[in-house]
Structures are given as C-alpha cells and as structure tokens.
Amino acid sequence: MTWWEMLAVFAAGIGAGGINAVVGSGTLITFPVLLAIGYPPVTANVSNTIGLVPGSFSAAVGYRRELVGQRSRLVRLGTASLLGGLTGAILLLTLPAGAFKAIVPVLIIAALVLVVVQPALSRRLKERQGEAPPAYGGPLLFAAVYATGIYGGYFGAAQGVLLLGLLGVFLHDDIQRLNAVKNVLAMLVNGLSAILFMFLADVAWEVVALIAVGSVIGGQVGAKIGRKLPANVLRGVIVVVGTIAVVRLLMA
Template sequence: MRQSSWTRRNLLPVRDGRRRGNEGLDASSTLALAVAGVAAGLSGSVAGLASLFSYPALLAAGLPPVVANVTNTVSLFGSTVGSVVGSRLELRGQLGRTLRLGALATAGGACGAALLLSTPPEAFEAVVPYLIALGSVVLLAREPIRRLAGRRASRAGAGRTPVPLMGAILLIGVYAGYFGAAAGVLLLAALAASSAEPLAVSNAVKNAVLGAANLVAALAYAFLAPVDWAAAAALAVGGLAGSRLGPVLFRRLPERPLRVGIALAGLALAVHLWLAAS
C-alpha cells in the first residue's frame, strides 16, 4: 500500500524513538499516567472529556504529539469497557439502537483514522474549537431542540432513527477517529437533543457508540501508527477504573445541573483550544 508523504514524514521517523530522548517510562511516569487514566475515564464516562486529562498527560510523559494522539485513542478502550459495564442498567432495551448507531460511528471512526494517516493535522484542528462549542450550546439548549426533534420523530414514525441524527453520528465518528477531544460532548448533545429519554440513558448510549468509533480507529493505529504500548496500557488501566465509577455517579446526580456543567466544561475547552491555535 502506498503511504502518503505526511505519513512517511510524521509517523515513520518516530517508530524507533517514540519518546523524546528514546527514554522508557519510569515508575513515576507510569503512576502519573494511571492516575490521569482514572481522571480521564471518570470525566469521559460522565462528560465526554477524557482527552482533557489523558492527552496532556501523554505529552508530559515525553511523547511527541502524533504519538500521543494515536496512543490516547488506543488507551480509551479501557474507558469504553468500564463505562459500558457500569451502564448496564441504562443500556437495558437499547441493544438494537446502540448497534445501529454504533455501526455508523464505526464507519466514521474508520474514515477519521484514514484521514489522520493521510492528511496534515492542521487541516482539521482549526475547526475543532467550533465543533466543541457547538455541542456545548446544543446541550444548553436541549429542551427546545428536543421538543422540535420529538415532533419530527412522531411524524417520521416511532422506532426510526431520524436522518439528521444518523448524519450527526457518522460525522462525530469521523471526528472521534481523527482527533476526538470532547467527541463525547458532541455525541451526548446529538443524542440528548433527539430524544426525550433521561440524560443518563443518552450518556450510556453515548459511551457505547463512541467506544465503537474509538475501537476501529485504535485497531488501525495498532498496525499503522507508532503507538506507545506501555503508556497506552497505563492509561487504559486507570481509565477502566475511572469509567466504571462514572455511570454510577451520573445516575445519582441531578440532571439539569449536570447537563449545564458538562456544557460549560465543553465551552471552556473550546476557548482553550481556540486560544492555543491563535
């Protein structure tokens, strides 16, 4: 298979030196990544902001940005397992819906991984803050959007997935496979705005569907990108523990303050990324 010039320039040179200075993870770095994994798993399963903790921790451990990005995606598998196990109560009766949306997210995740391996990262980074801000605003305006979506769904027929939601899931899957920061905020906003179900159920479906997009991207990176497996393992173990607790906390917290808090955290991240890119 012919590799793109970006892949040869950015990925292949770091396969033999994945950390700056070719140094391995020491005990303190491993512990720091595991702790960051707990925070990432907890925040990811509750608010969809796992990368807010895991990606900076990988950079602090000495990984170059491209290696940190792909390693972060692989490590999120631990968070997916923990959050799905912790959300068994909310996922009852959601199998068919989750499989349908998961298939769309998987297709999007595969496309996102292909884009990362074949295009400059700057091509997408410029719009990331605006996407996160959009998802946050949708969460804040959930009620009027949900009422509108409910009227359209009733006209379309019960049990059918609205076409706009299908398109949104596919695009969010692309984003998750490519970069992924706050992809959970975008997905939770799309699910919450299209259904009258409790936010805890939307969050559980979000965790499972987003996990599908991350998994297919992680499989691609495992074979085609310079994953730092020691760092990924440390993050994944912490993420498994943190994400197992997230759904338990989510179902006990009041819905409206939680939704507003997630939206405000997403807006703060959007502003941070916008300032960093300026």
C-alpha cells in the first residue's frame, strides 16, 4: 500500500469504529475502501472483520454503564450470537459469496422497518401479554439473534441495525441499554469469526493493523456521541445508515 492508501484505510477504520458504536454498518465504510485499493473481496472481508474486533471491544467498554444489570441477558443472547457467528464464518469459507449476498438488502430493510415501528409494537405486545416479556426476550429472540449472528459471521454490514431492530421489538428497555447489548453481541460475533479467519483464511495483516487502531479510536468517540442521542434521534440515525447500506449493497 502507498501512504495515501494507508491513510485512507486508517480513516475508514475510525469512521467504522464510530458508526458501529452508535448503530452498526461500519463495514460499509471499510470494505469498499479495501476493494478500491485492490484487495480481493474475501481477503478484504476477512481482514476487515479481524481489524474491527478491537473497535467492537472499545465500543462495548464505552457503553459499560448501560450494561449494568444485563448479565443474564448477555449470557443467553451472547450464546446465540456465538453459535450464529460460528455458522456464518464457516459459510464464508465454504460457500460462494453470491449465495448469501442476495438476501442481505432484504434483511436490512426488515431491520429498518422494525426500528421504525418498534415503539408501537412493544406497546402492543405488552398490552396483549399483560406483563413484560422475559428479560432475555424468549426463544424467538434467541433464534433471531442466532440468525443475525450467521449474517454477521458471513459479512456483517448492518449487523448492528438488525440487532437493534430485533432487541427493540422483543425487549422492553431503554434504547441506549439495548445499544450496549448490541455492541457486545456484535463483538462476540466478530471476535469468534476473527479467530477462525486468522487460521483458515488469507489475511492482509497490514490492513488489520490500520483498521484495528482506527476502530478503537472511533469506538470511543462513537460511544460518547451515541449515548447522548435521544431515542428518536438514534432511531433516525439507524434508519439513515441502514438505508445507505441497502443502496450501496444494491449498487455493488
């Protein structure tokens, strides 16, 4: 890489780390940059996933106050994410990219719809049930988080959008606390996938280093900004980012 290309990857890492902390879709910043400077798609995807792991950890640490009291929820949903991430990573290493990419825009659109209607749906579900659902969301949320983990392990762009949409519908909690859970779940998926990729895939380690440092910086900045956003503003950011994600994927 030239110095300009290295700077571009580093800057993309900062942007990705920041946007992942707030909502997700940071891969849609880094992945196109890696393709533009000549890395093969699978190598770019694998290297990007490994590089963003420190940023995911940084974002989770940045939201540590919102994680208080959510240990049981994190254990249950984290298990689903790990199982899904393992499945997705194996799919990436064994299946052609087109087999999964076709449904990605549909998944993101569904997530955006969930984010928009989440307050109304949560109220309706609570009225029909007569009481709040389990703190971990029940078996349906476990299955949905597992499916999202598969997607995250395979590609991961807008994984955070999907998670926030699902968590918002199935759990009756403040959106900032749900965002903190999202950061941990995404970190688990990326971390497990990264471990597999390090041993089984072609990795561009110079890319990993640049994105890792940049995403750590971005994760801290994003966490500080994200927790200050009102719920409606945060939902608006999610919708905008998710819409951009769909457009970019359809144009790819």
